[in-house]
Amino acid sequence: MKKILLATTILSMSAGFAAADVSVSGDARMGVVSTEGNSVFSSRVRFKFSGSGTTDGGLAFGGSARADNAGGASGGTAGSVFISGAFGKISMGDVDSGDKASVGQLASVGWDGAGYGNSISYAADGGLLGTGNDGDYAGTGGAKVLYTYSSGALTVNASTGQLSNGGANHQSYGVGAAYTTGGMTLAVGYGSNSIEATDGELEGATGSITDISASASYTMGATTIKAIYQDKSANVSYEDADLDLGSAVSMGASVASKIDAVTLTAYTISTNVTSDVAEIDVTVNRMGVGVGYDLGGGASFSAGWAQIGAVDGASASKMDVGVNFSF
Amino acid sequence: MKKILLATTILSMSAGFAAADVSVSGDARMGVVSTEGNSVFSSRVRFKFSGSGTTDGGLAFGGSARADNAGGASGGTAGSVFISGAFGKISMGDVDSGDKASVGQLASVGWDGAGYGNSISYAADGGLLGTGNDGDYAGTGGAKVLYTYSSGALTVNASTGQLSNGGANHQSYGVGAAYTTGGMTLAVGYGSNSIEATDGELEGATGSITDISASASYTMGATTIKAIYQDKSANVSYEDADLDLGSAVSMGASVASKIDAVTLTAYTISTNVTSDVAEIDVTVNRMGVGVGYDLGGGASFSAGWAQIGAVDGASASKMDVGVNFSF
Amino acid sequence: MKKILLATTILSMSAGFAAADVSVSGDARMGVVSTEGNSVFSSRVRFKFSGSGTTDGGLAFGGSARADNAGGASGGTAGSVFISGAFGKISMGDVDSGDKASVGQLASVGWDGAGYGNSISYAADGGLLGTGNDGDYAGTGGAKVLYTYSSGALTVNASTGQLSNGGANHQSYGVGAAYTTGGMTLAVGYGSNSIEATDGELEGATGSITDISASASYTMGATTIKAIYQDKSANVSYEDADLDLGSAVSMGASVASKIDAVTLTAYTISTNVTSDVAEIDVTVNRMGVGVGYDLGGGASFSAGWAQIGAVDGASASKMDVGVNFSF
Numbered sequence: 001m002k003k004i005l006l007a008t009t010i011l012s013m014s015a016g017f018a019a020a021d022v023s024v025s026g027d028a029r030m031g032v033v034s035t036e037g038n039s040v041f042s043s044r045v046r047f048k049f050s051g052s053g054t055t056d057g058g059l060a061f062g063g064s065a066r067a068d069n070a071g072g073a074s075g076g077t078a079g080s081v082f083i084s085g086a087f088g089k090i091s092m093g094d095v096d097s098g099d100k101a102s103v104g105q106l107a108s109v110g111w112d113g114a115g116y117g118n119s120i121s122y123a124a125d126g127g128l129l130g131t132g133n134d135g136d137y138a139g140t141g142g143a144k145v146l147y148t149y150s151s152g153a154l155t156v157n158a159s160t161g162q163l164s165n166g167g168a169n170h171q172s173y174g175v176g177a178a179y180t181t182g183g184m185t186l187a188v189g190y191g192s193n194s195i196e197a198t199d200g201e202l203e204g205a206t207g208s209i210t211d212i213s214a215s216a217s218y219t220m221g222a223t224t225i226k227a228i229y230q231d232k233s234a235n236v237s238y239e240d241a242d243l244d245l246g247s248a249v250s251m252g253a254s255v256a257s258k259i260d261a262v263t264l265t266a267y268t269i270s271t272n273v274t275s276d277v278a279e280i281d282v283t284v285n286r287m288g289v290g291v292g293y294d295l296g297g298g299a300s301f302s303a304g305w306a307q308i309g310a311v312d313g314a315s316a317s318k319m320d321v322g323v324n325f326s327f
Numbered sequence: 328m329k330k331i332l333l334a335t336t337i338l339s340m341s342a343g344f345a346a347a348d349v350s351v352s353g354d355a356r357m358g359v360v361s362t363e364g365n366s367v368f369s370s371r372v373r374f375k376f377s378g379s380g381t382t383d384g385g386l387a388f389g390g391s392a393r394a395d396n397a398g399g400a401s402g403g404t405a406g407s408v409f410i411s412g413a414f415g416k417i418s419m420g421d422v423d424s425g426d427k428a429s430v431g432q433l434a435s436v437g438w439d440g441a442g443y444g445n446s447i448s449y450a451a452d453g454g455l456l457g458t459g460n461d462g463d464y465a466g467t468g469g470a471k472v473l474y475t476y477s478s479g480a481l482t483v484n485a486s487t488g489q490l491s492n493g494g495a496n497h498q499s500y501g502v503g504a505a506y507t508t509g510g511m512t513l514a515v516g517y518g519s520n521s522i523e524a525t526d527g528e529l530e531g532a533t534g535s536i537t538d539i540s541a542s543a544s545y546t547m548g549a550t551t552i553k554a555i556y557q558d559k560s561a562n563v564s565y566e567d568a569d570l571d572l573g574s575a576v577s578m579g580a581s582v583a584s585k586i587d588a589v590t591l592t593a594y595t596i597s598t599n600v601t602s603d604v605a606e607i608d609v610t611v612n613r614m615g616v617g618v619g620y621d622l623g624g625g626a627s628f629s630a631g632w633a634q635i636g637a638v639d640g641a642s643a644s645k646m647d648v649g650v651n652f653s654f
Numbered sequence: 655m656k657k658i659l660l661a662t663t664i665l666s667m668s669a670g671f672a673a674a675d676v677s678v679s680g681d682a683r684m685g686v687v688s689t690e691g692n693s694v695f696s697s698r699v700r701f702k703f704s705g706s707g708t709t710d711g712g713l714a715f716g717g718s719a720r721a722d723n724a725g726g727a728s729g730g731t732a733g734s735v736f737i738s739g740a741f742g743k744i745s746m747g748d749v750d751s752g753d754k755a756s757v758g759q760l761a762s763v764g765w766d767g768a769g770y771g772n773s774i775s776y777a778a779d780g781g782l783l784g785t786g787n788d789g790d791y792a793g794t795g796g797a798k799v800l801y802t803y804s805s806g807a808l809t810v811n812a813s814t815g816q817l818s819n820g821g822a823n824h825q826s827y828g829v830g831a832a833y834t835t836g837g838m839t840l841a842v843g844y845g846s847n848s849i850e851a852t853d854g855e856l857e858g859a860t861g862s863i864t865d866i867s868a869s870a871s872y873t874m875g876a877t878t879i880k881a882i883y884q885d886k887s888a889n890v891s892y893e894d895a896d897l898d899l900g901s902a903v904s905m906g907a908s909v910a911s912k913i914d915a916v917t918l919t920a921y922t923i924s925t926n927v928t929s930d931v932a933e934i935d936v937t938v939n940r941m942g943v944g945v946g947y948d949l950g951g952g953a954s955f956s957a958g959w960a961q962i963g964a965v966d967g968a969s970a971s972k973m974d975v976g977v978n979f980s981f
Contacts, residue, residue, distance in 0.1 A: 021981060022678045022680050022701065024349045024376065026349050026390065028378060028408040029408065030408045030409075030410070030417070032490075040490055041472050041487075041489060042403060043407075043471075044401050044402065044408070044420075045378070045390035045391065045392050045406045045407065046397070046401050047376040047378070049678065049680060051680040051699070051701070051981030052981065053951045053952045053953060053979060053981060055949040055950050055953045056949060056951060057949065059949070061682075061951075061979050062979070062981075063682030063979060063981070064699065065701065066397070066401075067392070067394050068398045070397070070700070070701065070721035070724070071722045074699075074722035075698065076696060076697045076698050081682040081683065081697050081698070081979065083684070083953075092697035093684075093697050144695045162695060163694055295383060296382050296383025296384070297382045297388075298380045299380060299388050299410075323410060325380060325388050325390060326380075327348060327349045327378030327380060327389075352676060353705040355705060355716075355717030357736075357744070359817075368798050368799050368817060370730045371728050371729065371730050371735070372705070372717035372727045372728075372733045372735045372747065373724070373728050374703040374719065374724065393724070394703065394719070394724035394727075395724040395725045395727065397724070622710060622711065622713070623709050624707045624708045624709045625707045626707060626709045626713070626715050652705070652707060652717060652735065652737075654676045654705030654706065654716075
């Protein structure tokens with residue numbers, strides 16, 4: 001829950017100060033997380049700064065960072081800064097890749113996301129594996145700059161990682177588009193993340209991961225359903241040779257429904273990883289269900305259960321229950 | 328000195344926003360610390376966030392962290408989060424153990440606590456040694472969850488460390504109670520912190536430290552006197568064998584008196600460490616005196632002298648002098 | 655752009671609270687930095703706390719730290735705390751050395767300082783080399799305490815590092831004075847930073863770096879020109895022997911001019927490093943030009959080009975362009 005501190009506004013009214021503003025908000029949680037039956041108490045409290053302003057020419061700008069990642073935000077790998085106007089919005093820092101910003105993730109469940117099994121990783125976002133939490137980090141080939149432009153029902157996102165030779169010779173970019181009509185939003189995206197060997201025996205060899213993603217979501221009253229699809233493939237090219245390392249294809253769906261103070265959420269997602277080179281053909285199934293109850297005043301109770309990283313029958317389950325606060 | 332930012336309140340009055348709130352306060356100090364005659368300039372400045380709110384059902388909740396330990400607060404090992412109501416108050420994070428919360432510490436002296444020689448450590452709080460600064464850390468067997476319940480003159484505290492198998496197989500808990508009548512407060516507490524070897528030759532061997540503590544304090548006008556007692560013992564059990572490693576018994580007293588802007592403080596505490604196994608029988612005496620002067624506006628001057636860790640005649644003295652500010 | 659949160663003030667008016675205050679401000683930037691033709695996106699966002707108050711006796715006090723260096727500020731190596739009155743101002747923490755505070759630096763250019771080639775290092779500030787960014791760090795022999803006193807046109811600064819034997823046996827101090835008449839400011843300073851071997855074969859050997867610095871700046875309307883000079887020398891003394899290790903002499907000038915919303919800046923500085931012992935005699939030339947444009951509301955656009963660390967013809971160039979925001 002973000003709050004605009006009125007302080008500066010009052011000052012600026014009386015003394016012609018610049019209109020730029022800083023607000024501080026926070027979130028906290030306390031609960032129990034159980035992984036494969038092993039339970040631990042879990043808690044955290046975090047605070048976030050948000051700065052915003054407007055130029056004389058009407059461009060909006062701002063920046064935000066949490067107190068706990070303020071060091072990264074000072075170095076450009078956490079938090080973000082933006083400027084926006086009729087031309088769209090340009091963000092830098094720990095931003096989403098263009099395809100991720102458009103296609104998004106399935107609904108999460110539970111108190112702390114119950115293991116975040118709902119998410120897929122995007123190559124251009126720095127996430128190279130097919131499953132698990134999104135590897136969002138500006139420093140390792142992930143998106144560093146995100147450009148967003150909206151016109152009517154259409155929103156386009158495009159991102160790039162660091163420029164050539166910046167950041168360990170990674171090169172990445174992602175593009176995405178989303179179109180909304182009625183309660184329906186359709187989104188597609190494409191991302192690429194490659195790294196080139198610049199010396200040694202394999203100089204010039206390039207390893208790359210690319211993915212094409214799509215999602216469709218439909219909101220009817222207080223219920224939203226969403227389906228997601230991603231086809232990710234990895235290959236290495238060296239001189240004239242080109243080696244297909246394999247692919248990971250994910251398909252999933254989620255539903256979230258709010259009935260008065262109660263929110264029900266569920267997702268299921270399946271990722272098929274195949275590789276002729278490694279002679280692999282496995283399917284990872286993940287699913288989760290969750291319930292939330294709005295306690296009012298910025299507090300909510302929630303609980304979730306998820307089966308994450310279940311490879312061909314073997315299973316890893318995670319359960320959580322607790323309260324979330326926002327200040 | 329904490330301050331409630333009015334900002335959100337004003338917003339919520341006008342627009343029905345949630346009543347949750349964030350305030351920012353700070354403290355700073357500058358002075359000179361002299362340890363065994365070796366003097367150094369010492370300074371610091373810290374800022375603290377406090378979030379608070381109330382659910383629709385009337386439960387109060389909140390969380391706090393300092394900017395300098397925001398990383399730990401995000402991971403649950405610093406700062407804390409709480410929810411409270413008629414049932415009492417539950418806190419998680421870097422909380423006191425139940426016995427420590429009830430029994431407390433003697434009055435500290437000087438500008439930066441003059442070495443904190445006034446304090447005893449509590450086993451359930453993560454502090455395993457008999458003397459010195461309290462080893463308060465949620466990550467190493469110390470208290471993770473604290474429950475407090477008050478009814479009239481009686482306040483009960485109970486804490487637990489991480490659940491079984493969480494955090495390096497530590498298990499800890501602490502309970503305490505305090506009763507106040509007139510200017511007198513009597514408190515008792517019990518704490519236990521054990522660690523079990525889960526593999527290797529000594530699998531099943533358990534080392535544990537337990538302590539029973541008590542304090543009595545009496546306030547008359549602007550003067551408070553306090554006496555404290557703690558009996559801490561360590562033992563190892565393996566199969567049917569039980570080995571007494573020794574004990575540390577501490578006894579001490581302090582007095583703090585405020586005369587107009589001047590505060591005078593003094594403490595003395597003695598810890599007798601005995602171990603038949605190690606053939607040890609030493610007594611550590613610590614004492615300190617301090618003076619403070621309230622400069623007004625959140626500033627104060629203070630100076631202290633303490634003899635800390637003086638083992639059987641050998642002495643380590645510490646002196647400090649400086650100003651403290653609170654914002 | 656700092657802002658005073660009115661919150662506490664309002665509280666104190668209505669309820670007699672202490673007048674101490676905390677404000678939060680921020681800055682952010684996004685742009686491109688090009689070093690020797692290798693370009694990278696660069697961004698950051700930072701937030702800063704400032705606490706202030708006044709004692710009943712009229713002394714002003716305060717402290718400040720950024721969220722990203724809050725850890726250092728808690729340990730005394732970042733941020734700073736001060737108290738001031740008719741006697742002057744005493745600051746502790748990551749403060750400037752006395753000579754640096756008086757003599758200062760040339761104008762910087764560009765969006766992120768374009769490599770900070772404009773600056774010279776001050777021995778008493780922890781910066782031991784003749785060129786490059788100022789090695790301002792309270793922990794390594796740099797200034798820990800700064801005293802400032804102004805009387806009419808004269809301002810005197812004096813600093814000291816940690817006291818004897820504090821901080822790896824460094825001893826440092828710096829003194830400076832600045833005199834302003836009309837648009838002209840003349841400043842001189844002297845600094846010394848030495849380290850003594852306290853054991854080993856060379857016990858008693860002392861290495862020291864001293865520098866004498868001077869600057870003159872003249873402001874006419876919206877244009878300021880500044881010239882700077884520094885003679886730094888290093889030597890080692892052991893018993894009766896005294897070895898001259900060499901010297902670094904810097905001379906430079908800068909100009910900054912503001913025409914409506916446009917700011918133009920340029921500097922040039924030359925450092926001659928000579929050492930009979932090492933048989934070195936090299937001259938490092940640095941120069942830079944920059945342009946800024948005030949976008950209003952706390953935002954500005956800027957670009958700079960600098961040739962930094964150019965040793966006897968060899969050259970390292972840096973270019974940057976981007977926007978800066980302040981909240």
